[in-house]
Amino acid sequence: MKNILLVLLLSGLLLACGGNEDKDEPEKSLSEQVEDAANDVAEGAEEAANDVAEGVEEAANDVAEGAENAADKVKEKVGDATTGFTKGGWTGKVVKLTDAITGNYEALNASRVKELVMAGQYVGFLSDGQFYMVYNAAGNYDWKNLARVAGQESVNIQGKVKKVGGMSIILATDIAS
Amino acid sequence: MKKLFVAMLISVSLVGLALTQVDINAQSGITGKTVSLSSEVISTNENVDAKRAKELYSAGQPLVFNSNGKLYYVLNAAGNIDAKNLVRNAGKQVTIEGNVKTSNGVSYIIATSYK
Numbered sequence: 086m087k088n089i090l091l092v093l094l095l096s097g098l099l100l101a102c103g104g105n106e107d108k109d110e111p112e113k114s115l116s117e118q119v120e121d122a123a124n125d126v127a128e129g130a131e132e133a134a135n136d137v138a139e140g141v142e143e144a145a146n147d148v149a150e151g152a153e154n155a156a157d158k159v160k161e162k163v164g165d166a167t168t169g170f171t172k173g174g175w176t177g178k179v180v181k182l183t184d185a186i187t188g189n190y191e192a193l194n195a196s197r198v199k200e201l202v203m204a205g206q207y208v209g210f211l212s213d214g215q216f217y218m219v220y221n222a223a224g225n226y227d228w229k230n231l232a233r234v235a236g237q238e239s240v241n242i243q244g245k246v247k248k249v250g251g252m253s254i255i256l257a258t259d260i261a262s
Numbered sequence: 263m264k265k266l267f268v269a270m271l272i273s274v275s276l277v278g279l280a281l282t283q284v285d286i287n288a289q290s291g292i293t294g295k296t297v298s299l300s301s302e303v304i305s306t307n308e309n310v311d312a313k314r315a316k317e318l319y320s321a322g323q324p325l326v327f328n329s330n331g332k333l334y335y336v337l338n339a340a341g342n343i344d345a346k347n348l349v350r351n352a353g354k355q356v357t358i359e360g361n362v363k364t365s366n367g368v369s370y371i372i373a374t375s376y377k
Contacts, residue, residue: 249303
């Protein structure tokens with residue numbers, strides 16, 4: 086930086102000492118010329134410093150904005166970090182847990198679902214080869230809403246999914262066929 | 263070519279050994295306790311004794327087995343949820359002997375005994 090300033094200073098001096106075509110103006114003393122050149126250099130340096138500062142500030146703002154956008158995207162993908170739930174929608178069908186294990190699916194209807202649940206058997210939701218237990222927003226097992234759409238080949242559930250102790254749980258906000 | 267063959271042979275042996283290990287683990291007992299799945303979902307970690315387990319069972323609320331933070335559905339030999347034994351053994355640490363398996367993302371134990 087010192088060297089650059091020195092070069093600029095010398096360049097300024099050389100320019101200042103160069104031939105002056107305007108004969109009307111009174112000739113400046115060498116000390117005045119040096120002072121002018123030093124002022125020019127100082128002004129140039131100040132402008133350059135301001136430009137650099139503005140550039141750094143803009144770059145910092147861009148980085149901050151980019152980081153904020155990236156954070157928003159990550160938050161959307163991963164879900165609320167405090168709850169561990171991820172929002173989404175799933176299409177599948179209502180099945181008995183044990184059928185999801187054996188692969189032999191019993192045809193279900195509302196009364197059969199109630200019968201199974203009251204006998205201590207679990208009914209859930211199978212989507213893309215993944216079995217989910219379904220809960221409502223209050224955190225209660227939502228077998229009643231599953232019973233309502235049991236037997237439908239294509240059921241859509243909107244809500245949030247979470248892994249609890251390795252089990253896949255959907256907190257449903259809407260269950261429709 | 264010879265090296266490739268040896269490498270493949272070693273890989274196959276290692277995979278076989280790993281599978282054997284998984285099978286051994288799957289047949290050992292796991293220790294834990296009966297918990298309410300609802301309680302686990304909302305992270306209240308309710309202590310479930312036999313009386314409470316019976317209430318939950320009667321209300322159709324799922325009971326599962328928690329072993330070191332991992333949850334398992336427990337099935338009996340007939341392939342049904344073994345809710346009655348989960349209720350009977352609720353409120354104490356028990357070791358369930360049986361086979362641990364996973365299917366369609368479901369981890370479950372086919373229980374042969376409770377100790």
